[in-house]
Amino acid sequence: MTAARAAGSVGSAGSAGSAETAGAAGGGARAPRRRPDLGKWFTWAALAWLFAPIAGMVVFSFNDIQGRQNVTWQGFTLKWYGQAFAYADLNQALLNTLALGVLTMLIAGTIGSLLGLALGRHRFRGRGTTNLVMFAAIAAPEVVLGAALLSLFLTVNVTTGFTTTLIAHVMFTLSFVAITVRARVLTLDPALEEAARDLGAGPWETFRLVTFPLLLPAIMAGGLLALALSVDDFIITTFVSGDTTTFPLWIWGATRVGIPPQVNVMGALIFGLGVLLAACNVLLARRRR
Incomplete structure (x- = not known):
């Protein structure tokens, strides 16, 4: 009986020690840090670099300019179209x-x-x-x-x-x-x-x-x-x-x-036509699938 109790005590102590060790190891481990997705940021930066001038052209095609210098925003208008x-x-x-x-x-x-x-x-x-x-x-x-x-x-x-x-x-x-x-x-x-x-x-x-x-x-x-x-x-x-x-x-x-307003207007119209043709191409490709 005495030997059995001693063996049980030793087993319990070993189990408790293993649990504490595992808990300490688990608590000390740190979650790995997520690295920034450089490819994603580079893609967005490249798209911004490409489309920023086009966006500016489209915006200033609605600018109510006075004179020939279309470089400052003076109000919204559709008259140039x-x-x-x-x-x-x-x-x-x-x-x-x-x-x-x-x-x-x-x-x-x-x-x-x-x-x-x-x-x-x-x-x-x-x-x-x-x-x-x-x-x-x-x-x-x-x-x-x-x-x-x-x-x-x-x-x-x-x-x-x-x-x-x-x-x-x-x-x-x-x-x-x-x-x-x-x-x-x-x-x-x-x-x-x-x-x-x-x-x-x-x-x-x-x-x-x-x-x-x-x-x-x-x-x-x-x-x-x-x-x-x-x-x-x-x-x-x-x-x-x-x-x-x-x-x-x-x-x-x-x-x-x-910079005559017609320059931005014609550029916006040509860009819009290109976007429309690309969208039609995508829709036709999806229907074929």
Whole structure:
């Protein structure tokens, strides 16, 4: 009995000591600190850096300014949206820009798509050199391209204007379309075209029913990219436009003597149109899923 009681006492004391030790260890442990999510903060900072000027442009498009300096807030108004097309030279610049963009999209889209298809599908002499020229045209600074094109037009005694601007826009956007389509061609499955030929389709039917639908997204992407680059271009256009004024050139000339409210209004409208198109694209993608 005495030995049993002694063993029980020792066991109880050991259990109590283990519990106290565990409690002390648990009380002394600290919860790990959460490290700040630097990636999240960097993302928000980058977005703020990108969209702060756009937000300022949209806000000041509603500013009731007096004079030509639109740099201080003087009240809310919508009258500038009613006078967005009040300047005849602005309207002409917008028409020139739209015409150049659409023509560039059609011409560069067609030639660039054919060139991209040839570079991605066929092997011919000079293929590597052509690829190098395509990438060099993208990597070259626009100042160099603009100066080179102006020198070319002056050498052959061509008067700069709308036509030379269109030629320049097609030349520097062609590479973007060709490389976009070429990248898509390289990912096509040859078995699809082989299956079409096995089923009796000729070369034209195979291209029309199989190849072209598969390339259509890349062709549209390249064409829209050419349109955006043409509408946005300023440097090359400055060299070769002559007496033709585009929207970027009009904005640059207008801001030299002030900041007309129409500049912010047109910028806000163009940005809103871009947001609307992006939203429609997202909605269509969700419906397809």
